[in-house]
Amino acid sequence: MALEQTLILIKPDAVQRRLAGTLLSRFENKGLKIVGLKMLQVTKELAAEHYAEHVEKPFYPLLEEFITAGPVVALVAEGPEAISVVRSMMGSTNGRESAPGTIRGDYGVSRQMNLVHGSDGPEAAAREIPIYFKPEELVSYESSLGDWVCADDEK
Incomplete structure (x- = not known):
């Protein structure tokens, strides 16, 4: 099982x-370890860097307007298969279509105002984390609860 890190943004609507x-x-209750955490205001430049693949798409201006409308909480979570775990926890992009028990299913009714962002794969996580965090802002530590979250062969 792969120990992974993933970027999570708690978006302006959730804040x-x-x-x-x-x-x-x-995320903590699930057993993920938080190794980076900060609140920040996303600028237009930061939005363009994060969403580079969408900048030329027709929906990008609304995306930029939304993500820069207020502060976000950025975090890096770590754990076994953290990327797919977080994606499952978030639910479908559209809150109206998300299953109860997921973040968007429990708290969302919108497609655009969908509360959270999570990296969609290892390559995205590797690209996104350094956009929001300098290496020295990520803290490596042993959790005293780690042995109670996963068996040794799952770490």
């Missing part, structure tokens, strides 16, 4: 709705 702590708790 404005005061869900940041609730959503962070869900």
Whole structure:
């Protein structure tokens, strides 16, 4: 099982709705280890770097307007298959179509205001994490609970 890191953004809609702590708790309660955490305002330049593959698409102006509308909480979570675990926890992009029990299923009713971003694969995580975090901002540590979260052959 691959130990992975993934970028998670708690988007402006979730911050404005005061869900940041609730959503962070869900990731921690799942057993993921938080190795980076900060609040920041996404600029137009940062948005263009993060969403580079979408800049020329017709929907990009609305995406940029949304992601720069308020602060985000950026975090890096680590754990076995963290990328797919986080993607499953988030649910479908459209909150109206997301299953109950997922973040978007429990808290969302919109496609665009969908509360969270998570890297969609190892390549995306490798590209996205350095956009938001300098290497020295990520903290490697042993969790005292680690042995109670996963068996040794799953780490």
